[in-house]
Amino acid sequence: MSGTLHHRHPGDGWVQCGDHQHWGLHGAAGLFLVRRAPPAPGGRPGRVTEVVLQHRATWSHHGGTWGIPGGAVAPGETPTQGALREAAEEAGVDPASVRVVAEHVLDHGVWTYTTVLAETLEGRRTHVSATDPESIEVRWVPVDDVAGLDLHPAFAASLPHLMTLLDDQR
Ligand SMILES: [Zn+2]
Numbered sequence: 001m002s003g004t005l006h007h008r009h010p011g012d013g014w015v016q017c018g019d020h021q022h023w024g025l026h027g028a029a030g031l032f033l034v035r036r037a038p039p040a041p042g043g044r045p046g047r048v049t050e051v052v053l054q055h056r057a058t059w060s061h062h063g064g065t066w067g068i069p070g071g072a073v074a075p076g077e078t079p080t081q082g083a084l085r086e087a088a089e090e091a092g093v094d095p096a097s098v099r100v101v102a103e104h105v106l107d108h109g110v111w112t113y114t115t116v117l118a119e120t121l122e123g124r125r126t127h128v129s130a131t132d133p134e135s136i137e138v139r140w141v142p143v144d145d146v147a148g149l150d151l152h153p154a155f156a157a158s159l160p161h162l163m164t165l166l167d168d169q170r
Pocket of ligand 1: 017018020022108111
């Protein structure tokens with residue numbers, strides 16, 4: 001999520017949604033980047049082995065929890081473009097090093113959050129790192145370790161469905 005302390009973009013701002021607020025005048029988007037084991041004989045894609053998670057800065061919303069890099073979508077930008085831009089800014093992800101495979105939209109009517117699911121090319125462990133103050137750390141996390149982390153509640157709620165979507169790619 002883009003904060004107010006730095007790198008402001010068009011599209012930054014709060015949207016009132018019933019009794020609560022969301023970040024992103026044009027919605028928000030995040031990148032869920034995974035890598036897979038080598039394909040099985042016959043070419044079936046391998047299982048997801050690791051995912052990129054962001055340990056969120058303590059001052060941010062739900063600070064100290066783990067989630068995915070992302071933020072407000074800018075005007076004229078698709079959610080996928082926004083997620084890739086934010087992942088480049090926050091996590092050093094080179095957009096040329098990943099392949100987008102699916103999107104999942106959480107629709108609140110006046111506001112949407114799009115999780116862009118992507119995988120690295122040929123299962124590579126691409127370089128990622130915390131590249132702005134919104135993160136304490138960004139790293140590859142073994143998929144079996146994810147549930148043991150203190151996850152951002154919205155990410156935790158969507159995670160089972162996201163993993164199902166990735167499994168459907170196989
Ligand atoms: Zn809402």
